[in-house]
Amino acid sequence: MNDIRFTPDELSTLRQHGVVLFADRVIFDAQPPMPEAELAAVQAACAGPIPEALLGLWQQTAGGRLDYDLSLEMQGNLEAISWNELFWNGSDGYNDLQGWIEHELELAEEAAQESGTPWSGKLTHLPFGGFEYTDRMYAVVEPGAEHGQVVAWKKGLPPAWTHALHQDSVNTVAAELHGAFAALHLDEDPLAPTSDYFSGQTLLEYLDDRHEEHGLDLDLMDKLVAYYRRAVADWRTPLTAGTLRHHPALARVAVRHAVGADDGELVAQLAAAGIGFDGPLQGSALATDVAVSHGAYAAAAALVRAGAPVAADVLRNIDGQISPELTQALLDNGAEPDVQAIVKCAACGAPASAHLVAEACARADIDVPPAFAVERDAMLKDLEDTLAKIQGGAYSHYLGQEGIAERIGHLQTFRL
Known part of the structure; x- marks a missing residue:
């Protein structure tokens, strides 16, 4: 399944159905490439050159949608980052590229005025994706060692949101855009989900519509889905090999799967493999918090038996x-x-x-x-x-x- 290649004709057909492949990931509802005049306008707002990888993306598609999982540590939490949108000019909603650029310019000018420091009138961080007003992805466009880095910003929520991030926070996703796309993955196989809501659901619905209403060939659609599923996090192979404990990110995916499936036997298997259950699993919530709040009581009991920490407020x-x-x-x-x-x-x-x-x-x-x-x-x-x-x-x-x-x-x- 890992060696899936598309012919030029297949790629052209997918493009007609709003699908573009970039950095081994699937972009759907893809917009046309960004015209040179628009690229120049974006460049004029930046303190340094637009990173080559971002230019390469925009020369294929000036925006679209993504449907993957991404988690980052922020303020001691393990936060899910919603990178569902690639901003584009002409949108009348939250994914309007020019609108976000203007917003960032206004914020930068206000910050400079408040601090009394001179401002160049240019962006150091270029917003290019995210989700509504809560999550945003930036490319560093300021000349220097960090140029090209992709940074995620997440909005803090009010204190009433238990286990949520309560302060606006940032963290680096990758040193450049291709690495950021590589960080996108699927915690669960979208063809065998453990919950009613899962990454891949939106893409599969989009493809079904393209097949039923717009004639996308079923074999090509299945091939694309197989290509997309290559991003499923494979924790089972290292678990079988006895090496999962050396891969903390994959181990967390395995624990989330055990909780989502309410699989007490898998929890015991993970514990026997040396997987620890310390630290946050979702926001600031421990594994036992997540299991109890989701009614995964077999998994919760197995976690307690395995010595997983129990938060003082878990009963709430x-x-x-x-x-x-x-x-x-x-x-x-x-x-x-x-x-x-x-x-x-x-x-x-x-x-x-x-x-x-x-x-x-x-x-x-x-x-x-x-x-x-x-x-x-x-x-x-x-x-x-x-x-x-x-x-x-x-x-x-x-x-x-x-x-x-x-x-x-x-x-x-x-x-x-």
């Missing part, structure tokens, strides 16, 4: 019918009892776990009954408001109307 992330055995294991290994967790367990139909947490709260000198009443009433109001919005037809929720109603019923009938 319960969102399913957690067993009393796992609840007790979490409490025994570092989870702090919390009245909000009692309410969540009760709402999710896990009364035995709710009572275990309540007993632990009482041992921690928490006056449980009044605190529970306050938290329960607040959650009931929130659930009832959500249900009313769903019934009004103007709101959707991942639990659906029946799921919300079920949680309301559990809370109304639960007794300490």
Whole structure:
């Protein structure tokens, strides 16, 4: 599958269907090449030359979409970077290249004025991709040792977003654009996903449309999908070879797969292979945090048995019918009892776990009954408001109307 080549005619046909191959990755919804006049206008805004690799990209396509995974360490978190767009002139949305250039010029001028330093009127970092207003990719265009580097910026979210990045942050993706494209990968095989939402979903839907509505040949489409799937992270081969522990990035992908598939046996296999479960797996969340919040309770129990660290606030992330055995294991290994967790367990139909947490709260000198009443009433109001919005037809929720109603019923009938 790794040696897939396309003939000039096949590449031409793909181009007609909005698909361009660049640096071993697939760009779809690809725009025409950037005209020389537009290239010159971009160059005029830069403090140094546009990197050759970026020029090469724009000479093939002036913008388009990507559908891969990318993670970077930022502020101690492991952050998923949404690099779904390649900006292009003429867009009337978030992926407007000239709009982002003007935005960056305004910010640079304001920063220079505030600091009282002279400003050249030129960009040192050229925005060329990202996702809406939350994630952005830059090419360093300032002359010097860092010229050509690709840098990712991510917007911090409010403190209420648990485990999210709370400060705007940057990190280097690669020394140049081809390396940045090489960093794009697929955590999961899009033809065998472990969740309802996965990288590759958008591209596959795009190709299906090109086949059904625009006549893209099915064999060529399948060949392109096979080419695309070469980016699937292969952690299974080093796991079998006993070398996975030497590849931390691949090991994290394997742990994410085990959690996503709720595969306790794989967690045990990874532990036996020497894979550690310390450090963040998603944002600032530990592997046990992610497993508990996703209802991957077999994986969570296996992680605890394997000695994975348990965060003090993990019980606040319960969102399913957690067993009393796992609840007790979490409490025994570092989870702090919390009245909000009692309410969540009760709402999710896990009364035995709710009572275990309540007993632990009482041992921690928490006056449980009044605190529970306050938290329960607040959650009931929130659930009832959500249900009313769903019934009004103007709101959707991942639990659906029946799921919300079920949680309301559990809370109304639960007794300490």
